[in-house]
Amino acid sequence: MELLHAIKERRSVREYSPEPVDDALLRSLIDAAVQAPSAINQQPWCFVVVKKPELLAEISEKAKAYMRKASLTAPAHPFRDMFNDPKFDVLYHAPVLVVIGTEQPTDWAVEDCALAAQNLMLAAHEAGLGTCWIGFAQHWLSTPEGKAALGLSASCFPVAPIIIGHPRRKPASVPHKAPNIKWIEA
Template sequence: MDLLEAIRKRRSVREYTGEPVDDAVLRELIEAAVQAPSAINQQPWTFVVIKDADRLAQISRKAKSHLLKASLSEPAHSFREMLNDPDFDIFYHAPALVVIAAADPTDWAVEDCALAAENLMLAAYAMDLGTCWIGFAQNWLATPEGKAELGIPATYAPIAPIVVGHPRRPPPPVPRKNPDILWIDAQTHCA
């Protein structure tokens, strides 16, 4: 698959079939993730893979409860009804969750892990898999209880919880805004 095609067509998937994702495929996605650039080549990431549906459902419930107890910002306030729905699964019943965590608290660990996440998501799309970065999970996973649930040390920082699975249907295209570009060249003069 052409890289630019993958960049233009990859979308967040929120409907998955029940088909599991093979461990070898998940390993291949992680191998793609670690090809991402990282500041000073520190490669601060570690990967936690959860494929247990009961565990994922438990994490979903705990993350929803945590979000509802936290003071939601005004834009997130609209999610309150969804988060209160006991049938709403923040992981959309995907068969796998890959959490990219910063193992080393470097100055650019968040950016490095986000670059690895993008590589993983693009590689998944190229393999006809769907992904979605689950922002609803981030705050709870960063708590001591969340880290313990993942079995990671207290000093690690979970950055990117990404679900992976077989899409039930392709998500519709999403319009993109035209980029706002400020060109600075030899002819540009700043006051």
């Protein structure tokens, strides 16, 4: 697959089959992730791979509860009904969650982990898998309880919770805004 084609065709997937994802394939995705550039070549990332269904369900429920408390104080919050729906799964029933985090609080660790996440998502797309960065899980995973659920130290900071699985269908293409470019030339 050509790189630009992969960049243009990759979409966030929110519907997965129950088919498991092979461990060797997951390892190859992480190998692609660590090829990302990092500031001063610090490579601050760490990875937690969650395949245990009970833990995936717990993360979904705890993240929903956290979001209900933290974000839904506004009377017309756009996600109120979704977070109150007992059928809504924050992780969209994906069979795998890879959390990219950092144990090293460097000035650019978050950006470094985001670059690794993009590599992982593009490599997954090339392998025929779907991915989605789950922002709804990010805040709860950063709590002491969330870190403990993942077996992370108190100093670790989870940056990118990425779900991975076999898509039930290919998501539709979405329109993109024209870039806002300001040229400064000599």
